[in-house]
Amino acid sequence: MLFVVCQTAFRAPSKGLPAAGNSTSVRRDPESAIRASEHFRGAVQQPLVAQAHTGDAVLSHDTVDIHSIPRQQVVSPHLSAVPEVARVLRRLGLGCLPAGAVESFAGRNDNWAGTTSTGAAVFVKQVADRDPARPGFHRAVSFERFIARTPVPGLLAPRCVGWDEPSGLQVFAWLRGTRSGAELIADRAFAEVHAHQVGRAIGALHGAGFDERDGIDRTPPPLPSVELLRALPLRHFLEATAAELAFWQLLQPDRQLVDALAALREAEAAAEPRPVHGDLRLDQLLVDGDAVFVTDWEEFRLGDPARDVGGFVGDWLSYAVRGITAVDDADTTALSDHDIIARGTAELTRVRPLLRSFWAGYRQARPVRDPQLESRATAFAGWHMFDRLLATSQRSPRLSAVQRAGAGVGRNAVLAPQRFAGVLGLDVTV
Ligand SMILES: Nc1ncnc2c1ncn2[C@@H]1O[C@H](COP(=O)(O)OP(=O)(O)O)[C@@H](O)[C@H]1O
Ligand SMILES: [Mg+2]
Incomplete structure (x- = not known):
């Protein structure tokens, strides 16, 4: 592995995100979305940029607490x-x-x-x-x-x-x-009624008033960290698994992606701060009949509502991409491009009605018009694919072809959210 120590840093030009509704070529074609998965599947590994921690370096190894990144853990102490x-x-x-x-x-x-x-x-x-x-x-x-x-x-x-x-x-x-919502997905039992209810609840949360006395955190979430996308701090580099280093190698040389993520963070910072869950995923939901409880409020803060919408939608997207791997596939690397595209398209088509229900519920509860919300949410859904890949890479020795495919789909959503929003069901008007 090549290790480049670099002590210069630069900032991406500031760019806004296009609004979903403004595009004349809104694409609702799931196949074109899945085709984008090709981007990373055969990617040649590029050198990784890491950065030594020196007195005047712009980046210190404290920039992001890597331990705050979720790790799966099943057994609690006695x-x-x-x-x-x-x-x-x-x-x-x-x-x-x-x-x-x-x-x-x-x-x-x-x-x-x-x-x-x-x-x-x-x-x-x-x-x-x-x-x-x-x-x-x-x-x-x-x-x-x-x-x-x-x-x-x-x-x-x-x-x-x-x-x-x-x-x-x-x-x-x-x-x-x-x-949990994740368990229901495994049985294909997560229904449109559940998605609609989550949409209504999250829309109502985003529209709710708040009181300074509640002491709600206003700090921005750590990821995606534009700093880490440009250079890994030395300590982080030394502690990372091989798969995590492969993850950063995938992202760092991709200037288009890094710039788009930097623009997304700027757009996020400019959005009106609302009460948000901050870590909305299907495994944070508990389902009892038609009722859905939202758990795990450790990331609750005043932030960009697009984070929650993108988290829910992006989690479905990641399940759809994971669905490319049928249970009987012993070796996922043997899947052809054709298999990946055909299966991914079918999965995305299957989950889209649920995403549309979620979005209809959200819109019902929060009809306020933020013309950029769908675009930012779609871009965050794209980032979610990388976020999940990062979480997996910290536990596994290598990135599989399907995981790379997921990153390619996520990249497309980050780079062209206005074209991808419809594929993710974020085109319902109430
Ligand atoms: N009140 C609850 N009753 C039953 N199960 C719960 C409850 N809260 C959480 N869980 C289950 O425990 C899991 C972990 O809880 P969570 O709050 O998400 O913690 P963590 O921060 O460890 O992710 C959840 O995915 C859910 O399945
Ligand atoms: Mg949790």
């Missing part, structure tokens, strides 16, 4: 190793959890769910902020303050029973028997 759980439950008057009869769910933080000695069904979560200032925990708490003060019609979230600042613990009602 409750005997986390005595603060019992302490906090006792303080809340909820008795104690029987250590041998708790369940844990996949997530980046530890969690324990069970029925306490007083009969309360609780879901306890410990937000593991690396930053001692605990920004994630405080954002989650600020959501509870916000939602207690501001009813948001249609938004369902697990009821928070209490929290404990020193340990970073939050206690919720355990929504037993619910299934």
Whole structure:
């Protein structure tokens, strides 16, 4: 691997994003979208740019906390190793959890769910902020303050029973028997009624008033980091997996993509800040019949609504691309271009009605017109493909052909959002 140490930095020219509705050639053809997957599939690896941390370097290795990037984690420690759980439950008057009869769910933080000695069904979560200032925990708490003060019609979230600042613990009602949105997708059971409800809830959230007393975070989310797209800090380089380095090698030499992401960040900064979930994905949803609960509010902040729309839509896009790989494909690298395009087109066509339902629900709840919203949301949906690829690359030794295909589709959405919005169902007018 070539390692280029470079100490110069530059800024991309400032550019706005075109509005989705302004284009005369709005493309709703899923096949053309999937064809864009070719871009990265056979990509030749380019040298990676990393940057030494010197006194006057523009970039320090603290620019982005790489530990804040989600990692899959299934097993939470035994409750005997986390005595603060019992302490906090006792303080809340909820008795104690029987250590041998708790369940844990996949997530980046530890969690324990069970029925306490007083009969309360609780879901306890410990937000593991690396930053001692605990920004994630405080954002989650600020959501509870916000939602207690501001009813948001249609938004369902697990009821928070209490929290404990020193340990970073939050206690919720355990929504037993619910299934996550991701699980429903696996069974093809995520229906248009669910998508519509999520759209309504998120639209209402974005339209809700807020109070300075809620202490809602106003800092911009760390990714996509324009700095990392230009040069990796040395420590980050040394700690990265081979697949993560391959990820940055894919992006860094792509000047068009880097410039488009920089323009997206500028457009995001210029958007009117609204209360947003900030990390909306299908595995953050809990479904109970037709009701959908939105969980995990650690990224709650005042930000660009396009982030949430792009997160939901982009997650569907990433499932559609993943659907290219049929369960019986032993070797995904053996898929031909034709297979990838045909299967990807079919998957995207299948999920589009759900995306249209989501967007119709959103528009119903928030008819306010932001002419750039669809374009920014589409570009964020494109970025979401890279975001998921980055999360996967931190756990895997190499990037597969289908993963690269996903990045190619994402690139297309970032570069030409006005043409891609219709493919993603963001063309419904209410
Ligand atoms: N109140 C709840 N009741 C039941 N399951 C829950 C509840 N909250 C979250 N979960 C499950 O636990 C998983 C992890 O919770 P989440 O809040 O997303 O934590 P993380 O920050 O670790 O991602 C979710 O995907 C969901 O399946
Ligand atoms: Mg989560």
